[in-house]
Amino acid sequence: MRAEHRLAAIRRALADEGVPAMLVTAVSNMRYLTGFDGVFDDGINAACLVTSEHARFYTDARYSEAAQAAAGGTPWTVRQTSGSMYIDICRELQAEGVTEIAIESSVPYGRFKFISEQFVGSVRVTDGLIEKIRQVKEAAEIERIQEAARLTDAAFEHVLGFIRPGLTELEVALELEIWMRANGSEGVAFAPIVASGPNSSRPHATVTGRTIERGDFVKMDFGACVGGYRADMTRTVVVGVPSERQREVYAAVLEANEAGLAAVRGGAAARDVDAAARNVLAARGLGDAFTHGVGHGVGLDIHELPTLNAQSRDVLRTGSVVTVEPGVYLEGTFGVRIEDLVVVEEAGCRVLTRSPKELIQLD
Ligand SMILES: [Mn+2]
Structure with a gap:
């Protein structure tokens, strides 16, 4: 069912672009289009070909048994290739009389060059065709993200009892x-960020061997992954008793997070959500310390459409899953970020992240 629905959507997009076929090789896009579970890994050698009549999945012997099993009852035909997949695809297209194909802008240049040389006809680069479809989630996709968010919350609760100075x-x-x-998480949604004390002023700090001390903020940005779908959450806690400045900054970031959440609804301009959070911080003289956009879409990828920042032209659509994550970063001192994952609804949003947001003090 999901495969039919998604194929129909990409075929409409291809008809709008006026191109008869598309070759898809980005792993998340292939995973989305096929709906196959238990087939994809980061190193997969595969390609999807979609035309108005055909939906073919090409892969080699390492993946073909799993792909055949997953394709049962779907419109997808699996082709096992042994030599160059792209040569096989180009030959088949030529035999079918297809003279123009679309490829994704993410295709590496070497592969683009190879396909352009092999394909008899023109190769057109498209940007975000499938990503735009992916930004509105089906109910079953939201269920997976919600389960990933639930595991993320539970991990946070667990780690609160684990963190201690030393x-x-x-x-x-x-x-x-x-x-x-x-x-129950499949790996992790992304490598967890744990940044303590002065390291917390780096928005995407690398995790170090620094020892957590009393008085430190500990900023944790992490997520679980369920059925290929990711969760994303950040919480900042303090070890021991916070200073007055730590309390003030934390309160400002929390207020910005809540202002951002209040601005989320279907039809809202993404940049207005960013502005809602940013204005709270600017009013406290912390505008320059909020150095990134307020959020991003989440799904099969940890960062996907829509983009929520001051320059974004994206409009939030009902059924998107996005983060709201303002932060304040004071170089050499500390940083605070509070990030929630939400489903965009017609009149507002449903917050999937349930972890508490008041400043938690750990002893
Ligand atoms: Mn995030």
Whole structure:
């Protein structure tokens, strides 16, 4: 069912572009189009070909048994290739009289060059065709994201009882990962960020061997992954008693997070959500310390459409799943970010992240 629905959507998009065929090789896009579970890994050698009549999935012997099983009852035909997949595809297209194909703008240049040389006809680069379809989630996709968010919340609750002065950031990050994987997460949505003390002023800090000390903020950005779908959450906690400045900044970021959440609804301009959060921080003299956009779409990829920042021209659509994650980063001192994952609804949003947001003090 989902495969039919998604194929119909991409075929409409191709008809709008006036191109008769599309070759898809980005893993998340292939996973979405086929709906195959249990086939894809990061190293997969595969391609999807969609024309008005055909939907073919090409892969090699390492993946073909799993692909054949997953394709049962779907419109997809699996072709096992042994030599160059792209030569096989170009030959088949030529035999079918197809003289123009679309490829994704993410295709590496070497592959683009090879396909252009092999294909008899013109190769057109398209941008975001499938990504735009993916930004509105089906109910079953939202269920998977919700389950990933639930596991993420549970991991946070667990790690609150684990963090103590004397542990390193690496030990906390590993504990988050072990807990999520032991409790049903497929790997992790992305490598967890655990940034303590002055390291927390780096929005995407790398995890270090720094030892957590009393008085530190500990900023944790992490997520579980369920059925290919990801969750994304950030919480910042304090070890010991916070300073007055830590309290003030934390309160400002929390207010910005809530203002951002209040601005989310179907039809809202993404940049207005960014502005709602940014204005709160600017009014407290912290505008320059909020150095990234307020959020992004989440799904099969951790960062996908729509983009929520000051320059974005995206409009939020009902059924998108997005983050709202303002932060304040004071170089060499500390940083705070509070990130929730939400489903965009017609009149507002449904917050999937349930973890508490008041400043948590750990002893
Ligand atoms: Mn995020």
